[in-house]
Amino acid sequence: MVSTRQQREKLVLYLYHNQGKNTREITEEARISFSAIGAILKKAEEEKEPQGEQEQKLSLASQAYKLYSERKKTLAQVAIVLNLREPEVTKFYMEYCKLTQLDSLCRIYDKIKDDIYTL
Numbered sequence: 001m002v003s004t005r006q007q008r009e010k011l012v013l014y015l016y017h018n019q020g021k022n023t024r025e026i027t028e029e030a031r032i033s034f035s036a037i038g039a040i041l042k043k044a045e046e047e048k049e050p051q052g053e054q055e056q057k058l059s060l061a062s063q064a065y066k067l068y069s070e071r072k073k074t075l076a077q078v079a080i081v082l083n084l085r086e087p088e089v090t091k092f093y094m095e096y097c098k099l100t101q102l103d104s105l106c107r108i109y110d111k112i113k114d115d116i117y118t119l
Contacts, residue, residue, distance in 0.1 A: 008032060012040045060084065064092035065099065 011030050015021045016037075021029070023037050030037075058066070063082055067073040073081070079089045097105050 008036075009040050009044075012037055013044055016041060060088070061092050061095065064089065065096050068093060068096045069100075 008030065012026055012032065015026045015029060023034055026032065026037050027034055060082055064078055064084075067078045067081060075086075075089050075093055078084070078092075079086065082089075084092075097103070
């Protein structure tokens, strides 16, 4: 039997998240009531929420800038993640380039647009 509250919480979270056990299986293995398991899982979820809420408060432009700054996302990936169309994603990328001192890239792109073969 698990002795302290913290040990109980750790065990429940481990069984639920790492071993993929459901509430009934956790009840049998840890000898903890359904309501206690529910309370532990709810508490853990609420502790994660503030970070998620902060992401939701960012504007679409800010979310796009953040994704671009991670350098892991292509324009297509940003469009998918933020559910945006190409013109909006391109606009945000151009703004991001200007913000990060890549002005010359923006000027060149404005001049040649899609006609890269004129160079």
